[in-house]
Amino acid sequence: MPVDFFDTHQEVLERAVAATAERGYWSPYSESPSPRAYGETAAQDGLAAFQALQGKPFALDQQGAQGQVGGEVSPYGPALGITYPRVPAATLVARAEAALDSWRDAGPRVWVGVALEILQRLNRRSFEIAHAVQHTTGQGFMMAFQAGGPHAQDRGLEAVAYAWQEMARIPGLVDWEKPQGKHDPIRMRKQFTVVPRGVALVIGCSTFPTWNGYPGLFASLATGNSVIVKPHPGAILPLAITVQVARQVLAEAGQDPDVVQLAAHAADDDTAQALALDPAVRLIDFTGSSAHGEWLESNARQAQVYAEKAGVNPVIIDSAADFKSVARNLAFSLTLYSGQMCTAPQNIYVPRDGIQTAEGRLSLDEVAQALAGALGKLSADAAKAVELTGAIQNAATLARIEQARGLGLPVVCDSRSLAHPQFESAVVRTPLLLRAEAGDPSLEREWFGPIAFLVAVDSTAQAIELAQSSVRRHGALSMSAYTSDDGVAQALRRAAERAGVSLSLNLTGPVFVNQTAAFSDFHGTGANPAANAALSDSAYVANRYRVVQTRWHA
Amino acid sequence: MPVDFFDTHQEVLERAVAATAERGYWSPYSESPSPRAYGETAAQDGLAAFQALQGKPFALDQQGAQGQVGGEVSPYGPALGITYPRVPAATLVARAEAALDSWRDAGPRVWVGVALEILQRLNRRSFEIAHAVQHTTGQGFMMAFQAGGPHAQDRGLEAVAYAWQEMARIPGLVDWEKPQGKHDPIRMRKQFTVVPRGVALVIGCSTFPTWNGYPGLFASLATGNSVIVKPHPGAILPLAITVQVARQVLAEAGQDPDVVQLAAHAADDDTAQALALDPAVRLIDFTGSSAHGEWLESNARQAQVYAEKAGVNPVIIDSAADFKSVARNLAFSLTLYSGQMCTAPQNIYVPRDGIQTAEGRLSLDEVAQALAGALGKLSADAAKAVELTGAIQNAATLARIEQARGLGLPVVCDSRSLAHPQFESAVVRTPLLLRAEAGDPSLEREWFGPIAFLVAVDSTAQAIELAQSSVRRHGALSMSAYTSDDGVAQALRRAAERAGVSLSLNLTGPVFVNQTAAFSDFHGTGANPAANAALSDSAYVANRYRVVQTRWHA
Structure with a gap:
């Protein structure tokens, strides 16, 4: 029987x-590959x-x-x-x-x-x-x-x-x-x-x-x-x-x-x-x-x-208590599996006149430098970095990096090849971060892979408007934002709800915008063009x- | 406030x-138009x-x-x-x-x-x-x-x-x-x-x-x-x-x-x-x-x-304890609001060699006569009948009756005009029941209004097969069947589930196939072409x- x-x-x-x-934390399957489990x-x-x-x-x-x-x-x-x-x-x-x-x-x-x-x-x-x-x-x-x-x-x-x-x-x-x-x-x-x-x-x-x-x-x-x-x-x-x-x-x-x-x-x-x-x-x-x-x-x-x-996932940086932890968290999200994730951030909107932090104002250039620094740090030790980046899955993604480089935009942080200590023919790449002005046509499509744009905008309000409009037209599976201002946080949440995309606010610790937890986070909303469910x-x-x-x- | x-x-x-x-009986709104309610x-x-x-x-x-x-x-x-x-x-x-x-x-x-x-x-x-x-x-x-x-x-x-x-x-x-x-x-x-x-x-x-x-x-x-x-x-x-x-x-x-x-x-x-x-x-x-x-x-x-x-709603008659009550119930379903219901029966399949009843075998002709008799009885008293039939909603439905008459099929029961005692210009019509052979192309479409077909088939098995195939191709919002045989009832249920249409079995009392009760009966299944929900x-x-x-x- x-x-x-x-x-x-x-x-x-x-x-x-x-x-x-x-929708609290729960899983019956251990995520730790330990002998105990x-x-x-x-x-x-x-x-x-x-x-x-x-x-x-x-x-x-x-x-x-x-x-x-x-x-x-x-x-x-x-x-x-x-x-x-x-x-x-x-x-x-x-x-x-x-x-x-x-x-x-x-x-x-x-x-x-x-x-x-x-x-x-x-x-x-x-x-x-x-x-x-x-x-x-x-x-x-x-x-x-x-x-x-x-x-x-x-x-x-x-x-x-x-x-x-x-x-x-x-x-x-x-x-x-x-x-x-x-x-x-x-x-x-x-x-x-x-x-x-x-x-x-x-x-x-x-x-x-x-x-x-x-x-x-x-x-x-x-x-x-x-x-x-x-x-x-x-x-x-x-x-x-x-x-x-x-x-x-x-x-x-x-x-x-x-x-x-x-x-x-x-x-x-x-x-x-x-x-x-x-x-x-x-x-x-x-x-x-x-x-x-x-x-x-x-x-x-x-x-x-x-x-x-496909989707084009926005990040909005308005202000932060500690920008170092912002940069670290974002750099991780960009580097993880070389951005070959539907949830990886792509367009990072930052006001042209910089952002407020607990340690004073950071100019747009300083924001760029901090991000480049965090990205560099993550890949400094190639043996460690390759565990994070993995390898490039296919030739089209590799070609896309070259295509992005060919856009002629200023390079905030270039994509580098890393040698994999164990697999010598693995193609391993760090993220390419380009600088763009709001309205640049390159921002209007998905660049699947380790490719992102630091986008200069007039204000946080413009950033929210651009992000909302982009989600409505191109879809998104994630949206991330950083602000110390409750009013801006409210405006962000309102924009996310109207555009139909989930929002991660002020992620600076060991949670990343690319990741969702089953039984708690919905993956996708079904309310924007990136996914109908x-x-x-x-x-x-x-x-x-x-x-x-x-x-x-x- | x-x-x-x-x-x-x-x-x-x-x-x-x-x-x-x-899904038992329940309603908060009284269906009785009584002063008490x-x-x-x-x-x-x-x-x-x-x-x-x-x-x-x-x-x-x-x-x-x-x-x-x-x-x-x-x-x-x-x-x-x-x-x-x-x-x-x-x-x-x-x-x-x-x-x-x-x-x-x-x-x-x-x-x-x-x-x-x-x-x-x-x-x-x-x-x-x-x-x-x-x-x-x-x-x-x-x-x-x-x-x-x-x-x-x-x-x-x-x-x-x-x-x-x-x-x-x-x-x-x-x-x-x-x-x-x-x-x-x-x-x-x-x-x-x-x-x-x-x-x-x-x-x-x-x-x-x-x-x-x-x-x-x-x-x-x-x-x-x-x-x-x-x-x-x-x-x-x-x-x-x-x-x-x-x-x-x-x-x-x-x-x-x-x-x-x-x-x-x-x-x-x-x-x-x-x-x-x-x-x-x-x-x-x-x-x-x-x-x-x-x-x-x-x-x-x-x-x-x-x-x-639209849909084409089938009825299958295999056998019955008391065919009079079958005919009464079916005649009511055909007459109610002159068939101007998405749930009204249309193609009534009956084996060519007749059906078994508790009082012996009924030939196909006797089945036809019984149905015609029941239809006639329902409209014998025009003043009562008009409350059941209502009036024809639009000219296209009226024209459809003429079109059906023009098919050249034998008439089991002709559609009659009734005089409405209260509204003299109301167009009131009783059902037209035609006789057709299995495979007649007229059976392959909806005839919205008081138009139905008594379809001669080789066997109950053929009736089930034809009904199932019709529901799959043309859709249906109801399916009705009469049988005293448990095996046939099982086969009917199986066919209904595979075609994706709800089945009413042996309705002989005051419940009619055209009617569904909220909170209990689903209206439509979303599983055949008549409705996607x-x-x-x-x-x-x-x-x-x-x-x-x-x-x-x-």
Whole structure:
């Protein structure tokens, strides 16, 4: 008899549901890669497991494959040499539809139980996944472990918690009794059934394959849909491991493993389009460029599309108690994973006449120098710095740095190459910080990667206006501001709420604007062009299923 | 100081939230137009109020009007002679945007309190609204009272309850404390703010202006959006009264009355398109034809569109204990408001070799005769029948009856004209029931009005297959079936769940497939082409607002 995974995980589920309402700190998955949390041999076992995967076909027993595909090359140098079953889009959809037939009948308890068990097992493989994330995305190991492992699992669990909370409100069998005055009441019996939308598609990105992939995967799975996971051709492995775990759990639960399938494909073929346009595909979760996201929204009209696209994240500096800590915090945010994050700051607005600090007024030049100094300090020790910057994920990002340099804007701090002590062919770069005037056309687009602009503005009021207008037109996934003035703080909050972007105020410690904590911070708002949904909330899950009722006289 | 309407109505709100989860019978608004529920003079006062409205400009103090518009003619004969301020689309949107600025800051308690007070006052004007609905839609008085008054108010309250439930889960100010081992924890404070999408548009229909209009109006209003209500030019009055009440309550609450505006306009002008395509309009609720609904979905891409469109509602007759009661129930459903309901049955599938009943087998001809008999009986007494049929709302529906007659299909029961004892120029028609073979192309579209088809099929299995396929392709808002066989009932339920349509099984008493009860029955599923949303559920409200957070170190 299949295991009841719901029972096993009910406690963590209930705690997760409570956490989404309380929004204080909570996580069931340790973000510390310590032996205490993961076991004495977890680190070495994970590394060995990752090494054992290389240079051979990945063990995934998907039917209907026509050969193998895969050409991942680690941004740290080595080609991974792993191949994956290449299953045609039409076959994947047909198998997903076939698997849906019994999966839909299993019902919310099974859907949620299976999802929770998958997350639990992914957690146990966090080290192996960390190496897989590191060597596909170029993230440093610690970020690959945390963001690719426990934090991604948190976001997956969060989506399951929202899904369960909404579905749990749908009663099964209900008696309906309508009084008729002196006559007998009318008695009806009603059965309410949660039904999935159909086949779901998750389109992964190359920088955060698990963190950005899990919310959609688990939201769709936990609401009864079958899911096709289409990784970016440059970052297949982390999602292949995920799909492998999912299929094992499904099989143990007595379900068809094809409820979750991997759609590995070659770069630049038409697999993504073929899948997205298939009439059976009813849900699409996408993370990537605005062009691709908008194409999906315009063309995949048969599906609900949840899209996270490009944004231009503003920073506003009005005043600060201690600008050193501001510069340190900002420099970290710019350097972290070389700005290859949808939440990394880009346009830093500073009044032309400088800012007030506790130690007196700082001119715009002094602000620039302090930022350049903080950036320099962070990369002074290359061996330490590379753990923070990671490696550049792809050639387009590298070319973008050169393109930015070619703008002819004054350089506040140039991008430098760092030698990686462990991986000599890794391309490691520090941030490029340019100086621009308000209104410069270069500020009107996303420069994904380690590229930022110090923007001279007439006043804080103009900065707020420009930032608000930019968020409305180009979108943003984060907004950060520094001020010691309560009135300015109010104005900033008002602008953020009107533009529809979350605001981080006066971050000077160990919290960074690029980072959000599951169960507390929403990632994205769904209220500006950067994303049409937030991770996670009721709206993110409630339309992935529908309710169909049957009624009859009791 | 403005009144706190939330406090006043908190109890009914909490009861409503509970009712949406329990889904048993509940309503705070009496559906009986009795003096006990509404007061001794309510009936005559309501009639007098309605009569006093006729032949003059409607009292609505909207600014920016350019003259008056309005040419409603009662389907029972008389022109109403009422005019309404004609405000250009751009002015309506500009005023809605201006009103939004303070309304959004009022917050969920005020939004919900105002919505609940509006509903309460609408309830008190139920008789006046009933006459307004009767003399715009052509409904009989009792239906106009119930569906146009308390039942519409129920659906409005239901949407408010869902909105409140979702918004109430968003905490205001939260402390977030992340442990750091031996070190001090990281402490952040976070403020979560519910922000509205923007300007909402409600596009009303000519047959159920309040019942189909209230869910969108109240869902958008209760989530902080400003709302432009655009009635059908043939059924303005019921929504004009609604907007009048809303503006009074807003003013008393110290809010800008322009949070709710009426967009009365002339038939066939471009007001609807201009409003729908305005970039500031972010939410649209629509009830009407598939062509218009699909136009909105394709063109008003800046907005979330909740659309209820056409459908083809199937009935499957497999077997019955007592076919007389089946025929009576079905005849009632076909006759009620002359089938001018999105939930009225259209294609009635019956096996060619007849059906099993407790009194033996009935041939297809006998089934047809029984249905014709029941239809005839219902309209035998014209004075009684007209209360059931109401009047034909518009000429297109009348023409459609002729078009159906012209199909050349055998007539099971012809449509007859009835003389209305009170309104001699009312156009009153009984249902036309035609006989068709499975596969007849006439079955592949909606015949809105008193037009239905008795469809001969090879077997119940074929009937289920045809119904399921029809729902998938053309949509349906209801599905009804009769069977005494548990296996067939299971197959029917399975088909309904897969096609995404609610099923009514063996209705033979005083419950009809065209009717749904708020707080228990979902209206529509959002899972087939007839509607992309259900009235009401979490998905219907959760994306009408977003959450924006601000975080800072505590």
